[in-house]
C-alpha cells in the first residue's frame with residue numbers, strides 16, 4: 001500500500017497515531033512538521049512569523065516530496081497539507097491516505113493552551129478551529145479512508161487503521 005499518510009485537523013492525534021502504527025508495522029514514522037523544523041532550523045511559529053504562510057506551504061510540499069521518495073513509512077502530515085491539490089496528488093501516487101475525523105470539541109481539548117500552532121493564535125481559538133475546519137472538510141474527505149475517531153484514544157485509532165491495512169494486504 002506504499003506510505004500510510006495521516007491527514008486531519010490540528011489536534012486529531014496524527015503524530016501519536018503515526019508512532020504507534022509505525023511500531024506495529026515495523027516502519028519508520030515521519031512527522032512532516034518536524035522535518036520542516038529540522039530543514040529550516042526554525043520553529044513552525046518562527047517560520048510563519050518571519051517568512052509567512054505561503055513560504056511555509058512551499059517548504060511543506062518540498063518536504064512531502066522528499067519523504068514520499070523514501071522507503072515506505074507512516075507519515076503524519078500537518079493539518080494544512082490538503083490545501084494544495086499537488087500535495088494530495090503526491091500522497092495518492094505514493095500511498096494510502098487516512099483522514100482522522102474528530103469532533104471540534106475534542107480537537108479543541110487537544111490544542112487548547114498550545115502555543116506552537118500559529119493559526120490558532122487568535123482571540124477565539126475555538127472559532128478559528130471551526131473556521132479552518134469548515135474551509136477544509138471537503139478536502140479531508142477526499143482521503144482513501146475516513147476514520148471516525150470520536151471518543152477514541154491514539155491506540156484505538158491505530159488499531160482501526162491496522163484493520164484497514166490488514167484487510168487490504
Ligand code: S3P
Nearest residue numbers: 009010011033078079080117118
Ligand atoms: C497547520 C497545522 C500544523 C502545522 C502548522 C499549520 C494547519 O500541524 O503544520 O501549524 O494549517 O492546520 P498539526 O496538524 O500537526 O498541528
